[in-house]
Amino acid sequence: MNDILAKLLPLVVALVFAPLAMGIIQKVKAFFAGRKGFPVFQMYRDLYKLMHKGVVYSRSTTWVFRLAPLLVLGVSLIAVAWLPFGGLRGLFSFQGGFIFVAYLFGLARFATLLASLDTASAFEGMGANREALFAILAEPATLLAFAALILTSGNSSLWGAISWGQESSFAEFGVVPLLALVSFFILALSENSRIPVDDPTTHLELTMIHEVMILDNSGPDLAYIEYASALKVWFYLVLMANIVTAIFSISGWAQILAMFGFAFLLASIIGVVESSITRLRMKKVPDFIGSAVAFALLALVLEGIL
């Protein structure tokens, strides 16, 4: 029983802290913009508010539109439940789990795309189109980066790969996880619709990707989606933090603390990046995501050679 509770911890942590990480990103961006910005806990309030609103469904939509938010949130919950948090194991772990989780995210994407096409709106169709297009590069990058990480460790699950860092030295394989880390960072930006791929706060619909897809969602549906987004950001933050702690061979309670530290640090870095560079032109986006593929490929080839 205790065991299961322990395994549930990463999920609980994510549920609690994910909106906070979003708040941190916002705060950092506001700081660089010279504004005071929202409080860091603003997102909790937003979610609460949205849960108390009603929903508006367009005549054009069908059950697909209503199913999508549920599926998206469900998938995000499962993903963060799977992801180990420092020394804490995820709820479940098996060989090839990362493939399954990546495909679950694919399922969520599929649902989001269909939901946005269901609205019969040109804007949302456009967003869906871009999302689907960029995924063609993001998917292989994700899988290859995971594979580099996992195969380097000689394990077949992420848990094994992360705990490997505690026995082995940084110098031996260090460059491979580092490359994977870079790859994941780029993916964290692109998969979570951050600058330079997408601008979640813009007001020009023509330039949006993710936000434009959910224009028609409202009330609890929107809350689900927003929460799912936050969880996904958290997923990437924790993933990267895991790699960093593994590289530095931190263990025990220190590891848990370090995880939080790195996660929030990475959130701030994302904020900094968002503040310091501009959005890329749509045509340039594939190059950017492509670099994630390149890093992951490099990692895998180096893994093969070393």
Added chain:
Amino acid sequence: MLLIVVLITDLTMAANSRLGTCINITAIQGFALGFLPLAIGLEKGMSFELVAIAVIGIALRGILFPYILHRSLLNSGTSRELKPIVGYFLSVAIVLVLIFASLWISIRIDFIAPQLLLLSTVALSTIFVGTFFIVGRRLAIMQILGYILLENGIYCMGLAFVQDIPMIVELGVLFDAIVAVFVMSVATNKIHEEFEHFDIQKLDSLKG
């Protein structure tokens, strides 16, 4: 002697443009060839078959063929081949070359008895010249003449290479030859009826 006649007829054919003359030359050649079995008979001993072949040969090659062809010629009203594919001078030269080539080949063929050397040369050269006529002359009648030469040459060749061909085969071959010439000349007449000319080179509507 007879063989020399045959050779000379080959040459004169090449040089001649008048159809009538050519037919007559063929007749002469036919006679010469007709007597050939008799000549062989003189050497080796006469037999009934040889005589019969000679008689039939003379009758066909010397008399019947020229007759048929003259009739076709009369029907057509054409008298000479004006623009042969290969010019007359060149034709003569080619025929000469062909004769020498035949001689060379005959010498090369080792199983030919020396006394048959000339016969074999004549046979080959007549075959060649016949083929040459079929390829190098435009008018249908000239092609028939070429075919007759070809047949004549083969006949010589049979005499030169093979002994004692059964009568039935010999007769069959002769029968074929006559039917062939007959059929061809009938065809020639038809061609003339249909096209008002004999020029085979103009018969090229069927292509591809």
Added chain:
Amino acid sequence: MLFGGFLAVPVFGVLLILVSKSSRQALMIMLAAALGGALLSGILAAQVAQAGVIEVAGGLFRADHFSAWHMIILAIIVFLPSSVYAYTYFGGGKGIDLGYAKRFGMLWLGAFAAMSTALLSGNIGIMWVAIEASTLFTAFLIFRQGNAASLEAMWKYIIMCSVGVAFAFIGTLLMAAAGQQAGLEGGDSLLLQKIYLVRGALKPSLALTAFIFILVGYGTKAGLAPMHNWLPDAHSQAPGPVSAMFSGFLLNAALYCILRFLPLFSPSDGGASVLQGGEAGSMLAGAALASSKAQIILMGFALLSLVISSAFIFFQKDAKRMLAYCSVEHMGIIAFAYALGPIGTIAGLFHTLNHSFAKTAGFFSAGSLGKKLHTNELAGFSGASKRYPLYAIGFAVSLLALIGVAPFSVFMSEFMLVSSTVAAQRFLPLAIFLAATSIVFLVMLKHAIAILWKNAPGEEKAVTPDGAPGGMSGGVPPISEYLVIGLPLAFLLVLGLWMPHGLSDFLTKALDSLWSMK
């Protein structure tokens, strides 16, 4: 007695035709004679199957399984249906005048007599005489009064075949000379079997030269490239039944004569060693892979025929010319099979049968279609299935059969051919064969599709939406046409799936009789 019959029946027929009073009568007599010929060849085949070889006049005439096989194809599969078809083609005599009917009947029977003589002669001189005679008899069959193109075709046919066959006679003489050199006396040197017995003593260069003359000579008549040029002209200009007879058998007869000479060059004792009951396994295990030079030369001509015919079929616009080139192709395929030696012989024998079946049906239907539509253009045939379902479907199906679509037996014989070629390890020829047949497949399939389903030229919409036979406007074809077109195709279908034991036995014996003169 039996052999005499093959001459007597046509001669008797010719005499009767001479005194016949009407075109209908003449054609009826012709038909009766053809039936007689078919019966005779049936009896011959039965006797051969019982007794093996039948010889008369000291081997002057001779029938074995190989010639009996060809005799069956000639008389039963090609000649009889062609005669039936000719009868209806000429409207039972209504469409033609008496003179033409008489002439046609006499030449037709003459051709039959000549070809059966060629098949049944054991003497290469007589063989030659018969082949030359067949040229002369058939020449005027091509000609149709008042048709300039047919005259042109006829002239080309006469000249080319006469010259070619004259060369074959040179070859025959040389072969006889070689025989005499090897110690044969006089007339024996023209007897094929006698030459075969002394084949070890033949002077190789002389015998080979003889063979080359024979190959090129008879090859002209058989339509092997590059001596095939008369063939498309003659086939396209001749009336339907004549084209069918030409393609269905005349070519085979000439090829038969070439093939008869092949065993003289066979290095070992021919088929016997390779042959144990015709089973695929033992056939393939045969060791006699080495080809004689004669086989190599034959292979060369076969491949050239395949290449050239496929190229010409590719851009052919005239239906009957296409079928003619297709004959060149199939002659190439048959020659290909025999050029492999005993290994390929069964495939060759079987393919000869299949090709004759399919080609006669093809020419029958193309001939009728051309007559009805007043064109031989393939483009004009498209969509004909709606107006003339029998002819159009018959034509399209025979095209499909000819290109080797399963389950027609052409597929089977080509399968046998491919496996024999592999067994003989002739991979380059195999590649050429496959490439050429594939090109032919591509083109003829396109035409078959167009004939079956494309809209007729000038029609925007289909005549009947259903494509059902209800939209027929050409009148109901006589039952005999259903038979002569339908039966061969049905046989092809059955033979593709079911080879009776007796038939495979006969083929095996034919193989043996070709290669070891038994």
Added chain:
Amino acid sequence: MMLFGIGIGVLVGGGLLTLVLKKSAGINKLGMASVVAGNAFVLAAAVEGIAGRYAGEVYQFFLPLPVGAVLFSLSPLSSFFLLVIAVVTGLAAVYAPKYLAHYGEMPWRFQAHWLLYNLLAASMMLVVTAQNAVFFMLAWEGMSLSSFFLVLFQNDRTEVRRAGWIYLVFTHVGAACLLVMFALLAQASGSFDFDAMRAAAAGFSPGLKAAIFVLALVGFGMKAGFFPMYVWLPEAHPAAPSHVSAVMSGVMIKTAIYGIVLTLGLLGGGQGTELWMGWTLVVLGLVSGIFGIAFAAVQQNAKRLLAYSSFENIGIIAIGLGVWFIGMASSNEVLAALGLMAALLHTVNHALLKSLLFMGAGALQLATETLDLDRMGGLLKKMPRSGLAIIAGAVAISGLPPFNGFVGEFLLYSSVFVQGFGSSLVRAVYVIAILGGLSIIGALAVFTFTKLVGTSLLGEPRSNHTAHAHEVPASMYVPMLVLAGLCLFIGLFPLPVMSALKLVLADSGLVVVGQLPSGIVSSLAAMQWVAFALIGLIGVLALVRSRVLSLHKVENTSRHKVGSTTWDCGYHNPTPRMQYTASSFAQPLASFAQPLYSPHSDGSIGPDLFPAPVARKISFPDLILDRAIKPMYSWISRAFETFSIIQHGNTHWYVLYIVIALLAVLFWSFVI
């Protein structure tokens, strides 16, 4: 055995029996009934066969073929394919009558259709059971020919005739390769019987094996649709009636997969493979997969899109086969087993999926009278049941959990964890190939099928016909829903399916299926539970949502509002014509990968001051057909035209040819 015979008999007999009837409806009913009845027998036989009841027995039918013999057996592997064939052809037959009815009353064609359909089903069943090369080829050709005529059902249309032509030509070239392959095998083993070939396989030389492998790859690849031999797929599938496309794409091309598996068996299983063969298959599979789905992504015609997607899925199966070969060649039993199982599982999956989707496309076509995605839209509301089945199929074919497509791909993915073949660099390359390739394929599939579903079923109707569409009859959507259910079943319960596969392969001699690596089994089990958890979670979340909303109803009833227009950033009353279409969906992809697609557009958008109405149509020429084969074809035809100078009509030259031929050969004979 008896059952199988009866089944084939019922199929053939039923097909012939339709010729007796006069009315379309009766013909269609009888045809359907005969297929269902025949397939029921075959299905029973196949189940028994998988259980191993007929293992090792070879039966002979008395018919004496010109060469070879009618030998067949119901080995577990054959029965496995038999099962798939029986299920799919049966369901497609149930679907067919109502679909055919829309063509109108044409009994003659329906008779032909059912005869050919039944023959197609029977010949496919014979192909996978044949034990003699000649019989195999006969059945193979029967299959090709009957499907060819079925494709030509609507033969009054030019593009249909063209498609049929291309199809049969490709098939023929493939069959020619197979003929040579079997001839080689027969020569080496002395018999056309498969058993004899297997027995003699140990003595085959490496060169022979290589030749046989290449011939099998080309020969079967023509039918299966490997790159670059897939060309007939996107032509023939849209041309055929939908249930025929379903059968052709679902099971007929799978017989070629059976053929490749068979060939390796004839080569003696593991001894027959070499590493390069495996890599060839993997590379070919990757190229096929990526090209296939990339071309599918830009299609506007629903069935053409599905055809390209078949090409893609055949690629995935080929990857599986390649992994199997690599495993066999490096004696890595686990890898081999994973590869073959992945290939077979994906074969089943794709058979179910693709027949479902083709039937779905047919239903859409019936409802909207078009296959053009740009003219559909909003159909889910009009056709809820077909729509549901199509969406399920689309999710499944994109390889997403919890459907069956994912399970097959997961097996392939799992192979990257297997160690012990090649150096670590080779393994890295392998991992990159499998992970990178499959994930690109997966992402493109998501792109493609969201486009398909989004533009056809969702949004608003884009044409008048579409706006007045109706649900298809139950006999059409029930088979689709059954197929969708099967897809979901395999996705949710992969373990029983895996045990069935193990049974199929246990004594096949193709692969050693000892214990599957426990990692895979536990992964599958875990995924099964997570999938259930996800479904549960969705339920909980839905409950929470409705709870929250109903709470608010008490406070303010107007807040839960259904039936407004789409907000669309304030545009009032957006029209259906403003929606993203399939073409616009495809456009960015096409412009990113321009060299691949080289899109061809008619009409232009001019920079006029007052733009007039413009029409613009973008088409994507096929890489191989339009950009390689067509130019080659015209080149060949020009080259052949030059041959015509030989036949110029001049008799003199003709005679000269004879002489030249004579002299040339004489010369040759004296010189050589």
